[in-house]
Amino acid sequence: MTEDFLFSEEPEEELEAVEHGTWKLIIVDDESEVHAVTKLALSDFKFQDKSLEFLSAYSGKEAKELIAKHPDVAIVLLDVVMETDDAGLKVAQFIREEAKNNHARIILRTGQPGQAPERQVIVNYDINDYKSKTELTAQKLFTVVMSSLRSYRDILSIEQSRQGLEKIIIASRDIFTAHSMENFIEGVIQQLTSIIGTVDEAMYATTLVASNPAENGNENKLVVFSGQGEFEESAGKLLEDVLTGEQLKACLQSLKDKSIVYRDDYLFAYCSSECNHNSMLYISGVPKNLTPSHKHLIEIFAQNVQVAYENIQLQSEVEDTQREIVYRLGEAVEQRSSETGNHVKRVAHIACKLASLYGMSEVESEILKHAAPLHDVGKIGIPDTIIHKPKGLDSDEWDLMKSHSENGHNILKDSKRSIIKAGAILARDHHEKWDGSGYPRGTKGEDIHIYGRIVALADVYDSLRHKRCYKEAWNLEQTVCEIKNQKGLHFEPKLVDLFISNIDTFENILLVNQDG
Known part of the structure; x- marks a missing residue:
């Protein structure tokens, strides 16, 4: 092929010399001379203050490797006939169908138009321009590259706009x-x-x-x-x-x-x-x-x-109001017993931390934290004489006290709100035991909802560490010993292990939320 068609006397536009990165251009051709003259003709090319970065492939196989390695390529100058008569067409197919690259602009250059008729190629392959090598002067090559880069820039702009809109939609959701x-x-x-x-x-x-x-x-x-x-x-x-x-x-x-x-x-x-x-x-x-x-x-x-x-701000205000109502309802129930103080807050924070250690998601852990104050809401129907009784309850009184679990579940179970639904589960399951000896249903093992298993441990730990009308506060050593003794009986073994290995964290929760 002759080289002078690439260097015809045509005026060239002066472009600003400031460098702001490059546009990647892959030259795919089995003739080294084509690579050389293309680079020379476009050596001073600039678009939006960015020059061209040339990448060379001398076969269809090499082209596929380069395209896979450089997904941000802007233009592919692609020869048709290389190691096979349709090697270039297979590369174009690879770019769109296998590499899933719909951004790169493909300019098909052929020295043998008869091997790949323009109408047939344009219809059957997703290419963006078709040129015979003999018609490409330096200025025409400049023009086709410039127009292709403008298209590439606009496609990126549309894609980034789509991504921006997607972020806004996700954030709104x-x-x-x-x-x-x-x-x-x-x-x-x-x-x-x-x-x-x-x-x-x-x-x-x-x-x-x-x-x-x-x-x-x-x-x-x-x-x-x-x-x-x-x-x-x-x-x-x-x-x-x-x-x-x-x-x-x-x-x-x-x-x-x-x-x-x-x-x-x-x-x-x-x-x-x-x-x-x-x-x-x-x-x-x-x-x-x-x-x-x-x-x-x-x-x-x-x-x-x-x-x-x-x-x-408005959504946050609604959320905060809802959460405060839940906390105050829990406190209203607990404060019928004057010794309980910040019990519901401590149980909530302990349960949230245990849930996180257990591997529950941040969302689930937060739901549990906000629902935990409702675990004893069923006590609203228990007489004060039983709640405040300093000595042991007789069998009838104990049956009445145990009814608070089902009572709480019945009060909350029909809600469609995630926190209230979680509260219903907690009210029902927080007195169940791992070995099945708990109440109200005698559920055991993993049949007890994880919310109930977690709050059961949190509730007992906080109750043991604080004074009640029927007992004095236990020290840390006594509390840990009791919880270890109840491993596999009252409490899930995994939860006990997590609790013991993080005891300093839970003690700090008690310290921060002391009774006033």
Whole structure:
């Protein structure tokens, strides 16, 4: 083949010489001369301040290996006829069907158009352009690579936008989880990044959301709600204690002007609404040359962050109220006996820790913690004369006392709420014993719900370590000895082992939640 067609006298565009990474381009051809002239023709190519990184394959087999190794390849310049007449077509099929790479732009180059007719190839294979080698001047090669990179960039932008939307949807679905606000911010920023075209690198180095709680009493005293990067450890701190120098000046200006303030590579976006008077969004790593439309999008997204934050505040308030009601109901039952104090809180924290050690998920452990105060709710129907009786109960009184398990289960069992449903299980099962000698049903082993097995140990441990109307508090040695003696009888052996090996943790829970 001749080389001069690649170097015809055509004007070339001058591009900025700043380097910001590379676009990967794989040349697949069995002729080394094609590799050489292609690299030479595109040696000074730049698109969005990024040059080309050339990767060479001289057969279909080598091409497949390179594609598998470099899934972020932008363009594949692909010869058709190599070791076989259809080697290039098989590579194109491999890219789409086996490597599952739908982003890379495939430009088919052939010196023998008759071997692979253009209409047939375009219809049957997912390629993006078809060129005869003889028609490719240097400028035409430049043009096809430029247009392909633009398509590749736009595909990445769409994909990143999709990922950003997915993060927002997931965060909205999981709005009750502790990190949903951080996930929402990440999704919003990622989507914004894709829209303004910086899909090749992170939009932000750090993000920070601050707001002023109503109890602050001063609209200028913003408190950091969530931070990333250098602000990761700043949650709960006053914004003026976190920012310094020019950052603080820009933040105060944004707050004063109720606007978005742009600096070299960061911005502060002021947000407000009926629920929360002031909020501030900080983003760094912002491109310097933002168009008016880009700035408008940033303004919209800043307001979306504020709306998300306020939704989470409202949801959190509902959740906290529900949990407090559960705790106060449990305490109301327990405080009929004046010695019990913080019993329900201690049992809740002990049960949560045991659940975590046992291998239960964070969500399940939290449900157990919030449901644990309901374990004795059935005592609401037990007379005070029995609850406060300092000496042993007779058989009739004991039967009445034991009825509190089924009573509690019946009170709670019809709820569809996860915490109340867990409370119903606890009320029924927390007096069952591993060997089947417990009540109300005499269930044994793993037939006892794990919630009941855990709270049974937590409840007995706390009761032994504290004074009751019928007994004095036991010391740690006595308590541990009794729990060991009940291993395999009252308590599940695995739970006893976990409890004993972490006894310092549980003793600390008692210390932190002492009776007032």
